[in-house]
Amino acid sequence: MPTHTTRSSPATEPVLGWRLWSLCEDGLESWAVDYRWRPGENVATCLDAGRRRCATAPGPGCLCGFWGLWRPSLCVVRACVAPEPPWHVLGLIAGWGSVALHGREGFRAERAGLRCLFTDRMWAAPALRGRAGAAPVHHVGPALVRLRAAAAQYGVPLLAVRDAARVGLLAELGVPEPQVAEAVELASRWTWPGLDEGRLAPW
Numbered sequence: 001m002p003t004h005t006t007r008s009s010p011a012t013e014p015v016l017g018w019r020l021w022s023l024c025e026d027g028l029e030s031w032a033v034d035y036r037w038r039p040g041e042n043v044a045t046c047l048d049a050g051r052r053r054c055a056t057a058p059g060p061g062c063l064c065g066f067w068g069l070w071r072p073s074l075c076v077v078r079a080c081v082a083p084e085p086p087w088h089v090l091g092l093i094a095g096w097g098s099v100a101l102h103g104r105e106g107f108r109a110e111r112a113g114l115r116c117l118f119t120d121r122m123w124a125a126p127a128l129r130g131r132a133g134a135a136p137v138h139h140v141g142p143a144l145v146r147l148r149a150a151a152a153q154y155g156v157p158l159l160a161v162r163d164a165a166r167v168g169l170l171a172e173l174g175v176p177e178p179q180v181a182e183a184v185e186l187a188s189r190w191t192w193p194g195l196d197e198g199r200l201a202p203w
Ligand SMILES: [Zn+2]
Pocket: 046, 047, 048, 053, 054, 057, 058, 059, 062, 063, 064
């Protein structure tokens, strides 16, 4: 995340973002840092070991804070190049407090909470390309059991992206229509132009 602008006001409207976690034995962990997410409000601290830590997160010129991305495809393209297990989990968070905005990519927030988790593993679809009659890719078996336990622990709904769109949950959470359409498209496609170059083509 290169340049950013920071807006700082506890009274600001929460921002909604997509993100990925690692599914662990008893909860969800951040990818980049050693942090186990808690139910309810999470408060960020700077965990940067290579420089002087920021007094508050998100610090300017740092990467601390809870990140969220504006588009689900930005999460999926990252998950495509990261091996599993630990299993990746896609979900939505709300971020509030001090928030660093990173242009068209996303944000880093001082405070964050889970809003929804998804069973989809769209990043696994390209590997299954060509399998006739293959069902859309979702967490199954022990991973699904663990994911259900995590959703209960965090007190958030767990469902397939298509179902979340169909019943209006995404709209209710405040996900803009273009993002809903993109998420549904991702959940139903098997190949994505541009994936080999590390990006997803817009549609
Ligand atoms: Zn920092």
